[in-house]
Amino acid sequence: MSTEVARGLILRVTDYKEAHRLLTVLLESGEKRTVLARRARQKNSPLAAATQLLTYGELTLFRYRGTCTLDAAATIEQFLPLRADVERLALGCYFAELAEQLSEGDTASPELLPLVLNALYALGQQTAPTGQIKAAFELRLMAMMGFAPRLEDCAVCGREMPEGPCLDLREGLLCCAGCCSGEAARSALCQGSLAAMRYVLDCPARRLYAFRLEADALGRMEEACEAFLLAQLDRSFRTLTYYHQIRSE
Numbered sequence: 001m002s003t004e005v006a007r008g009l010i011l012r013v014t015d016y017k018e019a020h021r022l023l024t025v026l027l028e029s030g031e032k033r034t035v036l037a038r039r040a041r042q043k044n045s046p047l048a049a050a051t052q053l054l055t056y057g058e059l060t061l062f063r064y065r066g067t068c069t070l071d072a073a074a075t076i077e078q079f080l081p082l083r084a085d086v087e088r089l090a091l092g093c094y095f096a097e098l099a100e101q102l103s104e105g106d107t108a109s110p111e112l113l114p115l116v117l118n119a120l121y122a123l124g125q126q127t128a129p130t131g132q133i134k135a136a137f138e139l140r141l142m143a144m145m146g147f148a149p150r151l152e153d154c155a156v157c158g159r160e161m162p163e164g165p166c167l168d169l170r171e172g173l174l175c176c177a178g179c180c181s182g183e184a185a186r187s188a189l190c191q192g193s194l195a196a197m198r199y200v201l202d203c204p205a206r207r208l209y210a211f212r213l214e215a216d217a218l219g220r221m222e223e224a225c226e227a228f229l230l231a232q233l234d235r236s237f238r239t240l241t242y243y244h245q246i247r248s249e
């Protein structure tokens with residue numbers, strides 16, 4: 001039996017039995033924990049508000065025989081502006097699904113929670129275009145999890161500014177259009193999108209969204225970051241499909 005108080009972000013909420021909620025929580029340590037919130041769906045439950053998806057709070061957790069139960073929860077941040085916009089909310093849910101997927105087992109990193117919180121805040125406050133936040137988040141997340149692409153120079157000829165730069169999605173390597181060979185899946189970049197992606201890999205965390213790109217270059221960056229993430233993780237995301245559906249409507 002033990003009680004602990006920890007800060008965490010709710011990445012997933014599932015209804016459980018008559019009135020309970022089962023939460024997937026990302027803690028400050030980077031650990032992902034399943035937490036039972038008893039009677040959280042009952043009217044007037046003190047846990048109702050603080051156990052909603054994408055809520056960041058201070059959680060009092062009680063552990064007994066392998067089950068972790070939520071005793072009390074105080075909301076720190078609900079990201080209200082994010083909830084008012086269906087497209088941005090869908091993107092926030094995608095960020096949560098990515099964090100859930102990438103906080104499995106030994107990949108846990110204490111940098112993960114701040115990365116997700118800052119992304120949700122940036123989305124809510126619109127500190128940068130939505131597509132830019134998405135691309136920068138995806139790329140920085142991949143780097144944090146050990147999947148950083150190598151963007152310093154062309155992997156074949158060594159040129160720092162490749163002509164017609166392309167990203168090999170599987171190998172995570174940069175090359176010039178003329179240096180690429182074979183059938184490898186690639187995403188075309190340009191000087192602007194390449195510079196922005198290099199920036200995202202190197203900048204301080206708090207400056208992650210503080211860059212500007214022309215619409216064309218941003219479009220290429222968005223395409224490359226998403227395609228790279230999907231190629232590296234080799235799976236699809238329900239929330240990403242939903243986000244694209246909403247955007248196309």
Ligand SMILES: [Zn+2]
Binds near residue numbers: 154157158159162175
């Ligand atoms: Zn080259």
